Amino acid sequence: MLIGAHADDDALSHGTLAMLQAHGNQAYVVTLTTGNVGTQDPNLSRTQLAQIRRQEELAALAELGIPSDHYINLGYDDGLLEFEDRKAVVENLVRWIRKMRPDVLFAWDPGRNYQRWHKSDHRAAAYLAADAARAAMWRLLFEGQITQEGLKEYMIPEYLFYNDYDHEDENTIVDISEFVEKKVNAGAKYVSQFGPGWKNYKVNLSEAELKAMKDLTRNHMRIKDGKPIEGFRYYRGLPDALGK
Numbered sequence: 001m002l003i004g005a006h007a008d009d010d011a012l013s014h015g016t017l018a019m020l021q022a023h024g025n026q027a028y029v030v031t032l033t034t035g036n037v038g039t040q041d042p043n044l045s046r047t048q049l050a051q052i053r054r055q056e057e058l059a060a061l062a063e064l065g066i067p068s069d070h071y072i073n074l075g076y077d078d079g080l081l082e083f084e085d086r087k088a089v090v091e092n093l094v095r096w097i098r099k100m101r102p103d104v105l106f107a108w109d110p111g112r113n114y115q116r117w118h119k120s121d122h123r124a125a126a127y128l129a130a131d132a133a134r135a136a137m138w139r140l141l142f143e144g145q146i147t148q149e150g151l152k153e154y155m156i157p158e159y160l161f162y163n164d165y166d167h168e169d170e171n172t173i174v175d176i177s178e179f180v181e182k183k184v185n186a187g188a189k190y191v192s193q194f195g196p197g198w199k200n201y202k203v204n205l206s207e208a209e210l211k212a213m214k215d216l217t218r219n220h221m222r223i224k225d226g227k228p229i230e231g232f233r234y235y236r237g238l239p240d241a242l243g244k
């Protein structure tokens, strides 16, 4: 399971998610906000943008072999995650963790022994995911989910924390050579997020624009020892000690 703030936060892990899905695992993406703010196009409403972002995310995941019912959007407003009722958001995430019982949680890195800076929604999502992972294991927290909804407490055993800059804390490098094309094709689906659709959204791109979108993802690809990679801070153990 991956928890992100926006449709496209999962793009940092697309090669790894495609690899996991291709190897018989079930990858699920939980996105906290609808992404209904981040555009420079003066003609898009919040409702239109939220619908576009959903379609783009589903199309991107399809490129990775991840089916549409593996995408869960919790519907919060873009840009304001840190002002939401934290208890309600954590409860919501705990419910999904207890339902899905993931073997591994992908999340924004909340920081190892210190609070890591991310821009607002990413910062909030990092801590909300970590706090939810911790809360999910305690039977008496959000007890109604257990006594009334038929769920059971659950402790996520492993974590892969992702980051969009400063990769110093990473201890796990994934060679995504075999999944580069899937990652590039998925990245090109985020037309409203970057590229020509950011300032002036359009449904259909020209061939040249589509190529430019793919080149953007290709140019941002991290390379190590000549191979395309994705990097993570891997952690295994009690959620209480995620910063160790």
Ligand SMILES: [Zn+2]
Binding pocket: 005, 006, 008, 009, 122
């Ligand atoms: Zn984001």
